[in-house]
Amino acid sequence: MTHLYLVDLETVGFLLMLLFLSYVPLPFLGIPKPVFPWIIDIAEARQREITTKLHEAEQARQQAEARLKDADAKLVDARKTADAVIEGANRSGEQLRAELRQKAEAEHERIVESAKRDIEAERERALQSARSEVAGMVVAATEKVIGETLDQRKHHELIERAIQEVASGDGRS
Numbered sequence: 001m002t003h004l005y006l007v008d009l010e011t012v013g014f015l016l017m018l019l020f021l022s023y024v025p026l027p028f029l030g031i032p033k034p035v036f037p038w039i040i041d042i043a044e045a046r047q048r049e050i051t052t053k054l055h056e057a058e059q060a061r062q063q064a065e066a067r068l069k070d071a072d073a074k075l076v077d078a079r080k081t082a083d084a085v086i087e088g089a090n091r092s093g094e095q096l097r098a099e100l101r102q103k104a105e106a107e108h109e110r111i112v113e114s115a116k117r118d119i120e121a122e123r124e125r126a127l128q129s130a131r132s133e134v135a136g137m138v139v140a141a142t143e144k145v146i147g148e149t150l151d152q153r154k155h156h157e158l159i160e161r162a163i164q165e166v167a168s169g170d171g172r173s
Helices: 002-023 036-144 152-168
Strands: 030-034
Touching: 002 030, 002 036, 030 036, 036 152
Parallel strands: none
Antiparallel strands: none
16 A cells, blocks of 8 residues: 555645646746746747748748749740741741742843853854955955956855855855
């Protein structure tokens, strides 16, 4: 029984200490009100502070996610814009290349046509010069053979006939 008596005394002592700490302030220890309510107030204040911090952290995370989504959307838009600019530049380059090619081909055609006209004009000048020389030689030969000078009309007829014979390749010797 002594053992039971000790347990009961310990239990009673413990309960008295709990009552004492629950209702008696300890100002000499810096505790202005009873210990248990003071500890509970401190714990509740700490819990409120932690809850507030967690709530603020959650709000900051949500804001960061929103900013990240916004940044991703802006990045996608920037890439689309860059792709459009690059595609436009490529199209402009192709168009410019086609225009330059067309201008170069037109210039080539103009140069070829100009060269053909120059060649034809030079050929005509050469033919005219050859005709004049042949006419002069025909007149000189005719004067030597006939021994007289032809009048202008006969001279012209004779030259034209000689030119036609030379041009046709007939050229009777």
